[in-house]
Amino acid sequence: MTQTRGFASTLIGITCALGTALVSETTARQPGLLQSIDPRTCLLGLSALILAVTLAHKIAVVAAIFVAAIFLGLASHVAITTLALRVWLPVLLFTGVIASPALFITPGTPVLGTPFGTLHITSQGLWSATLLIVRVETAATLATLLVLTTPWMGILRALRFWRVPSEVVMMLAMTHRYIFLLAETASQMLESRESRTVGVLDQSTQRRVMGQTAGVLLGKSMELGNGVYLAMQSRGFRGDAPVLTDSHMRRRDYLMLTVFLASGAVAVWIGRA
């Protein structure tokens, strides 16, 4: 029995996605600073900070927000290793690879030569690449803090509060629910196919099997969609999903929202060109 590359990498991908979702939901239920405030405050406040990061044109200002994000994470009991492995390292590798040629090809004042003759690092290239990496790291850290500390249902409630159409919020909620079901189904189909496979499958057979698995999944998805609709109809669905939870924001939530918005505004002001 041989593991085929397409199957294995797909199974790993599905398992990783399910694991990531599980970690997010677990962390969101832990006590902590960001967990204790209203999801609306969290979503609006952290989004405002992300916007401030993209608006700021000074590396020091973006770096200051990055440090603040680390403190927010620590206060919310988000492990540094989680942030490092989930955000900082992948972003550094991805953005670093993208940004590194900019060191050399951005026209400007040479600051460091290389053994390759005319090729040299320019100050503008260095500044631009550093700003890009710091900015992307900071924004990704803030987005990950939002994901890790806010329950998914809280985010949906916040979207409803901000007048996002109820159908869109319902679709987000249902998609989230059925992702896990379909991912689990796909995983089981691939595992069972792999358990029946002896020897090495050639690439075209692998593609055919993956295509058939995807096709079965499509059929199951359509059946599921119809079944869910009938179930909704039988329960008296009228096109809206009322929310029963208390939607009042506390004084503390308003205070935190003010802090987030004010911090963002100050960062934009100081970090302007």
Place this chain on the structure above:
Amino acid sequence: MHIPDGYLSPSTCAVMYTAAGAAWYASLNRVRRNFSARFVPLISVFAAFCFVIMMFNLPLPGGTTGHAVGVTIASIVLGPSGAILAASIALALQALFFGDGGITTLGANCFNIAVTGSLVAYAVYRVIAAGAPLKARRRIVAGAVAGYIAINVSALLTAVEFGIQPALFHNAEGAPLYAPYPLHIAIPAMMLGHLLVAGFAEAAITAALVAFVQSANPSLLLATSGLSTGNDELQGAKSKSLKQLWVTVALLMCLTPFGILAAGTAWGEWSANDLSSAPATSANANLEQTPSGLLRLSTVWTAPMPGYAPRFVKSAAFGYLLSAMFAVGLLMLCSWLAQRIFRQRHSVEISR
């Protein structure tokens, strides 16, 4: 192709949010009309399907693997409006729940992948598969080509958004503030991977899915096929019989002037004038005068075309022909109006 936060300027993000927002609004309204309340679970499950499909790593020639986006098969099954919503929901979930793709760049990602991808895929698929039966091999080819082109157009759009950043947003020294590469670098860098890998992954998975659907449940392809029914033979037979009907109607209209060859008035269809002026026959032999009731009622309604000929037409044969054409046209109009009213009532009942 998922642009993270920080690569695009806030003004670019705002423009892309506006463009994507217009597409979301139009798609939501269209899907509401076409599917009524059914669209909520249908789009949701399809969005979940797109999400899971993105995790499928497909082995590609050359030893590499690539993953599809699923936007092409969504366009083929749901149509462009449904696909725009399903792919956008999947992208929003990736950004908000899995932290993949930025929050400020969500509009750009949705516009590039969901909106542009869906529209391009749908257009290419419809053009190539035009008129092909549901189980035709041409539909598989159309799906594959549509997937390949859609992904590459999306990638090109993403590259253009990256490439305009240094020209539009830089500091006083000329250092780029966001994505640092101009168009002549961003476009080849972005397109190389998509032309050689990602495009083929989308093409392969779409072709495989269309082939599977053709064998397992071809009716799923019906909505965007451009065919009125999935049964091609039945459709052909219907089309043929309809053509025959029209030819027969036209022939009968041409033959209507022969009606004037018949002399006299049909028995029992006399008008008041016929009775008063006609010579005594076995039918009216006992009549001393025209009945008063008949005289009174004969003036209640005056036909616009008495005697099957408008007053301004001098030729009786041409008048007959004109009357036939007018009557057929009037009947078609009544039939069309009745059909329209019935369909409207039917759709209201379904939406309830």
